[in-house]
Structures are given as structure tokens and as C-alpha cells.
Amino acid sequence: MSDRPPLWLPVAAAQDGLLTRRQLRRLGLSSDYVDTQLDARRWQEVSSTVLGTTTGVLTRRQLMWAGVLHAGERSALGGLTALERHGLERWHRDEITVLVEKSHNLEPIKGIHFVETRRPIPLLTASTALPTWRVEPAALLWAGYEPVTRSAYGLLSACVQQGLTTAIRLDSWITRMRPLRRAKPFRRLLGELAEGTQSAAERDVLTMCDTFRLPRPDRQKRRRDSGGRLRYTDAEWTLADGRVVVLEVDGGFHMHVEHWSADIERERQLIATGLIVIRCSAIELREHPERIVRDLRRLGVVESSA
Structure with a gap:
């Protein structure tokens, strides 16, 4: 028997133990190989396209990976999930948000909310292993569509107060995010934050x-x-x-x-x-x-x- 590690191991290690069927095919591994792992219960099927090389309940980070791998290359974590990855505290939501391109017809995964957007997802994604939107577009887009205005203001204030970004950077991103709902009141809020207002x-x-x-x-x-x-x-x-x-x-x-x-x-x-x-x-x-x-x-x- 060969002592060489399996070809899929480095890819899985970089993705918290998850792989897609397409990645396995690119590595030259057949569907029979995959079926053997599943039948032996060494692996688990997370979705029709994503496989877990471990068993048991997925961790939160694994579920995040499952969402972006299932959605494909032009997807990323967004909204409060992206801000959680950047370190935002006290705004936790159990459901994970994954941004996908418009007209994406995806099989649902429990615990993951796939949100369609016409925004250029790759251009707004931070340079991280797990595709995640940058702080500013993630915060502004969530705040723009949050039904409760006070919560929208509170989130932007929290991002500044907790040091994830600055009022000046958020203001500059409003221009890049055009059109953006509530742009004018957001600019007023950010002006006050820049002058020292630390919260809503x-x-x-x-x-x-x-x-x-x-x-x-x-x-x-x-x-x-x-x-x-x-x-x-x-x-x-x-x-x-x-x-x-x-x-x-x-x-x-x-x-x-x-x-x-x-x-x-x-x-x-x-x-x-x-x-x-x-x-x-x-x-x-x-x-x-x-x-x-x-x-x-x-x-x-x-x-x-x-």
C-alpha cells in the first residue's frame, strides 16, 4: 500500500474538511471512489454538490464553507455572517447568509440563506480563504434592506465602534455601492460618527x-x-x-x-x-x-x- 496522502487531503484541509464533487473530478477521482467513502461512512453528503470528509454535525465554519462551495465560485458570505467573520460582536444570527448572483437556482441547505444580488460579488470579496464580503459593502447592503431603521443605524454604528471600519471608509463605500437605499440618512449618521458619535x-x-x-x-x-x-x-x-x-x-x-x-x-x-x-x-x-x-x-x- 502507498504511504502517500490522498490527493484530496490538501484541498479538504483548506476548506475545513469539505469538498465538492467537481473538485474531486478535477483530481481524477471517480464517482465510485466517492460512493465507497460514503458507503463506509467515512464521508457524509452535505448537499448534492458538497461532501464532508468528516462525520457528525458540521461546525459553524464548516456550514459557512458548505454554503459558498454549494453556491459556486462566484459566491461569498454576506450580511451579518460576513461581519461575524470580521469580528463583529453582539449581532449574531444563527442563519448563515451566502450571496449569489441573480437567477441562481440552488438546492436549499438547512441553516443557510442564499441571497441573490446583482452586485459584483468577486470585486467586493475580501482576500480570505473563506470567500467573505468586505466589511463596508456587507454592512451597507444589510443596513440598506433592514426593515427596522434603528437596527440599520445601530449596525453601522457598531461596525465603527468596534473598530471594524471607520465612518470615513463607510461613507466612501456609499458612492461605490450606488444605488443604495437610505444613502442620504446613512451619510448624515456617518458624519455624526466621524465627529464622535459612537452609537445609535x-x-x-x-x-x-x-x-x-x-x-x-x-x-x-x-x-x-x-x-x-x-x-x-x-x-x-x-x-x-x-x-x-x-x-x-x-x-x-x-x-x-x-x-x-x-x-x-x-x-x-x-x-x-x-x-x-x-x-x-x-x-x-x-x-x-x-x-x-x-x-x-x-x-x-x-x-x-x-
Whole structure:
């Protein structure tokens, strides 16, 4: 018997253990060879075109490979799946998104959403082994078609806040992505992000102040809490008597027990330094900003003279 490794092994190793029938034919391996592996249960059939050289449930990365291999050479991971690959946190979706060219008639694979697009997929794909769209087109296209406007703004803000890209790069890609839904409001948002707005919630705070004629607050200001730790406040106003009112905005992830507990400690230790701290949810900030304005005014934040 030959000690040489099988011809398919390097290809499979580069694709997390997955191969296509076409790749095997190119290597000179017959359908009988494939059937022998399947019958012996050394391999598994993932789809009519994709084979797994391991058994058991596919890992998430293997499922990503299965999607792009099944869709063919001119396909790539897109949307939130592409951003997950680039390191985006707290925007996980179980379903994997694979972008394919228009008029692609594909056999479905459970857990994979094949999305048709007329965009030039190869030109927008990053230089990675697993074909994945670049951060900017992936984020902008997802945000452009997301039904919930706030989620669209939140995603772009998260990409900038988490360091995946910059507001300037996203803005330049809007031109390259023409036509793009919501292009004008996206440019306004990115302009604010470039000036220092770090999240959709911060943008809503500025909108609230402008609407109700409150002075714009200082944002992401560095503070030492009572334990000596460095903190960044969401928004704060310095009153005429020298007191400082802080508004902390809780997003959805703050509802998780570990975040909620940490927020309580953070609030207590900021109050212990003499700050006046009030909190609101991101939903309340968007849906009922007048309630927050009422309480800020009662605490001494006066109407802006501008």
C-alpha cells in the first residue's frame, strides 16, 4: 500500500474538511471512489454538490464553507455572517447568509440563506480563504434592506465602534455601492460618527436635545469612579451650580443579568463621586424622549438659548 496522502487531503484541509464533487473530478477521482467513502461512512453528503470528509454535525465554519462551495465560485458570505467573520460582536444570527448572483437556482441547505444580488460579488470579496464580503459593502447592503431603521443605524454604528471600519471608509463605500437605499440618512449618521458619535443611542440623545432645545451634552467623557476605575459616561450636562447630571442609555444587551449587575455597580460608584446619574432604555429614548427631557429639566438642565 502507498504511504502517500490522498490527493484530496490538501484541498479538504483548506476548506475545513469539505469538498465538492467537481473538485474531486478535477483530481481524477471517480464517482465510485466517492460512493465507497460514503458507503463506509467515512464521508457524509452535505448537499448534492458538497461532501464532508468528516462525520457528525458540521461546525459553524464548516456550514459557512458548505454554503459558498454549494453556491459556486462566484459566491461569498454576506450580511451579518460576513461581519461575524470580521469580528463583529453582539449581532449574531444563527442563519448563515451566502450571496449569489441573480437567477441562481440552488438546492436549499438547512441553516443557510442564499441571497441573490446583482452586485459584483468577486470585486467586493475580501482576500480570505473563506470567500467573505468586505466589511463596508456587507454592512451597507444589510443596513440598506433592514426593515427596522434603528437596527440599520445601530449596525453601522457598531461596525465603527468596534473598530471594524471607520465612518470615513463607510461613507466612501456609499458612492461605490450606488444605488443604495437610505444613502442620504446613512451619510448624515456617518458624519455624526466621524465627529464622535459612537452609537445609535448617542445619535438619539443629540436628536432629543435638538428637538426639545436642550444643550448638547458632553459625550463619552472620562470619569474616575469611587473605586478609582476609569469610566466613560454616555452623556452629561454641567449645571450652573457646578453639579453634573449624567444620562446613561441602556441597550438591549444591558438586560442580560451580567450586564445589569455591572451597570448597577457602575451607577453606584459614579453617584458616590457626586454625580447625578439617571438611566433610560434605548427604546424609551427613541419612542418617548419627552419623558427623559422632563426629568432632565427637573434636575436643572435648562433650555438652550441657541
